Amino acid sequence: MTQAPQAVVSGMGVVSAIGLTVAENLDALRHARSGIRPLALIPSVHKGKLLVGEIPLSNVELYGALGIPEDEAYTRTALLALLAMQEAMAEVDLGDGRRTGLISATTVGGMDATERYYDDYLESPAHRHFIPTHPCGHFTEQIAQRYGIRNYVTTISTACSSAANAIMLGARMIRAGLLDRAIVGGADSLSQFTINGFNSLMIYSDTYCAPFDEHRKGLNLGEAAAFLVLESEATAHELERTPLAYVSGYGNANDAFHQTASSDDGEGALLAMQSALKVAGLPPSAIDYVNAHGTATPNNDLSEGKALVELFGGNEAVPLFSSTKAFTGHTLAAAGAIEAVYSILALSEQAVLPNLNFNTPIAELGITPQTEWKATQVRHVLSNSLGFGGNCSSLVFSKNP
Amino acid sequence: MSELTQELKERIIKQLNLEDITLDDLQDDTPLFGDGLGLDSIDALELIVMLDKSYGIKLADPKEGRKVFETIQTMADYIEANRP
């Protein structure tokens, strides 16, 4: 029995293609309402054609929702992050003297603004105040300043596992007694940069992504932001905040195979999941639901699927699992955070979330995801985020420690 | 035909950053993937881009690429047969 303080989730906020709040996201998940649509907001040759998980608010509308003057330089990534923060922080009083840190995550950073205004920078001064917003650490600083967080502020950038790693670090800091509270999460907005890039890798589907389906053709990109408020059990108790869940386990490992493709047997994913279970002190059989990375690329789903079969000891033993990326798209650095929120909703709602667009199991695996919302006992959820660079992360969320 | 294979060799060495390979190392029938040159999946994608940009041929299915890109010769044959 560990004596280290447990890290509980006492608040959360999310903004994605399926909703601007936790409640909206939950409603969409419950009613199988995907947010993937043809690209609408970004000037691009793919506009009206490419399927994306776009948040249906323009930047002007985001400024308005946050009450930020439009002449201040906030990239779309920053705006999405602030919207999610607003919800997550609703009941947090940072004047309560608790040691609070902010661990954020991104890959796009200010790229959305840079690609919009770069040509302009030389011609006119109109948008030059956006120049400093380009680097990945910038919006983290903006958040820290707006909320007055000074103790411990950092940004993680490890591709699609970024936010999961932020959550892992926050939980670790709390367990080590170094922080009482860690606000953890991530944000990435859609950009031509990433859209064109993923297209060049020929893993972008020309139709709605179908995770774990034999005929899947690739991913749809999405944009999102989510933050969790992690607190030590003692802090949450003193502040009379009801834990939504416990971050009971976490693990990270490298696949050491290829820059972007996953190894055939998903070794990195397997090691990360094993580490997470070890930290949680749980056997694989304790997991009631796996929220998979499930990007719907031919490579990921086969590789991750194999790792799941290996971890649980046979395809019959794999618990109920799904990928929620058919709702939101692959939100890159934010994925680990929004899917943490969804994993926690599975615990609070006692339900397994649906894997949309599924028809045929992957022949080589013989496992079938849960395709409909299913009310069932959920005590422990495993959530995977597997990033380029072989960076594999896995988190365990529990109803009780 | 040999002009095309020569051109392909130069293009491939440049496009794929094969800085330690000389033109002499690259025979018309050197296997590009697997044991020969050891190119990987990203290289295959680059070759698909090259096929499009330099020869106007669009290869929609990366899996078809493996056959086309087996050797310099198979590439040259494919280009000759399919260039617009």
Add this chain to the structure above:
Amino acid sequence: MNPMQPVYITAFCILRNRQLVVDGRVVLANHSGLSLGDWLKSAYQQLGMDYPKFYKMDALAKATLIAVEWISRTLPVAGTNTPLVFSNYSSSMVSDDRHAAGIYDPDDASASPGVFVYTLPNIGMGEVSIRHQLHSENVFFIFERFTPEFLVPYVTGMLEREGLQQVLAGWVEVGADGTCDVLLYAVSRHGKLPHTIEQLNALYNKDYE
């Protein structure tokens, strides 16, 4: 809670201003006339690595690989459980720029998959993991500057809490303008050079002529 046991810097490698320094010795003298690409190629050739994948990497990944290669010549790295804790300011700017130049070209927009692959700051770490078959934990932080104030407690805590033997950490800032500011180091439980903020700053700021 036990007090932190002292841990030590057991090897370090600096790539800066076209100069390569290993454990305090200049091993590749200043070639300020060379482009970053050519200089990194000469550093690679000096190591005699026979690793053709090197040529596909971008400057950030190359510099990262070279630095870890030097460390691996004196310390066990391959196949060990050695976590990687790397950081920089500009993320993957060196490849972001190239990718951007391709896709935003008004006359001939195109994306190169081989370039896009490197538009993430942790790919260099991934290349190190592949080269040395490391399945260990790896994380990449974004800071304004080399920040031992963050890295020292993080790495020390890791060694302390997780029961590990060795961690590789440091700063890998490689600019699109050809600047290279890399300091990577190994931290272990036994050694001579104390793993402290002061010591790292001293290594980082020293003039190694």
